[in-house]
Amino acid sequence: xxxEVILMKCPEANRIYGVRVxxxxxxxxxxxxxxxxxxRASHEGFDRNEIKGNLYPANExxxxxxxxSVRFVQCSRCGKLSxxxxxxxxxxxxxxxxxxxxxxxxxxxxxxxxx
Ligand SMILES: [Zn+2]
Ligand SMILES: [Zn+2]
Numbered sequence: 001x002x003x004e005v006i007l008m009k010c011p012e013a014n015r016i017y018g019v020r021v022x023x024x025x026x027x028x029x030x031x032x033x034x035x036x037x038x039x040r041a042s043h044e045g046f047d048r049n050e051i052k053g054n055l056y057p058a059n060e061x062x063x064x065x066x067x068x069s070v071r072f073v074q075c076s077r078c079g080k081l082s083x084x085x086x087x088x089x090x091x092x093x094x095x096x097x098x099x100x101x102x103x104x105x106x107x108x109x110x111x112x113x114x115x
Contacts, residue, residue: 004049007041008033008081009093013066016093018046021055029058035065 002023009016018036021028028051041047057063063070069083075092082093091098 004051005044005046006049006051006081007036007046008064008072008083010064010066010069010083011091011093012083012085014093015066016041017065021051022058023051027054027056029056030061030070031058032060033062033065 003020005018005020007016008019016036016038018034018041019030020032020034021030023029036046057070061070064083067083067085069085071084071086072081073084073090073092074081075095075097076099077097078092078095080092080094082090084090089098
């Protein structure tokens, strides 16, 4: 089984967190979220992990460590992931873009990059 850690950002807390993801039969499952500081994330290479495909929450997924959301959106501009609490309009925690919800957990592609 393949496992990676990807980064998400909570727009409410304005902080990043790591999400452990595991591949199972071609899909990815989020199993555990934990607070992480940017220095450690960079040191561990979390910001360079890339995954592709569906990204579902596993049954045991604990959600964002700050706002507890288990859902997320992918920004249409920077491609990064932020918490989503089912609002119609979203704000990207990374680049600040606001807009309508365009893509959620289906068929995402996480790219690496700066934060
Ligand atoms: Zn959050
Ligand atoms: Zn963005």
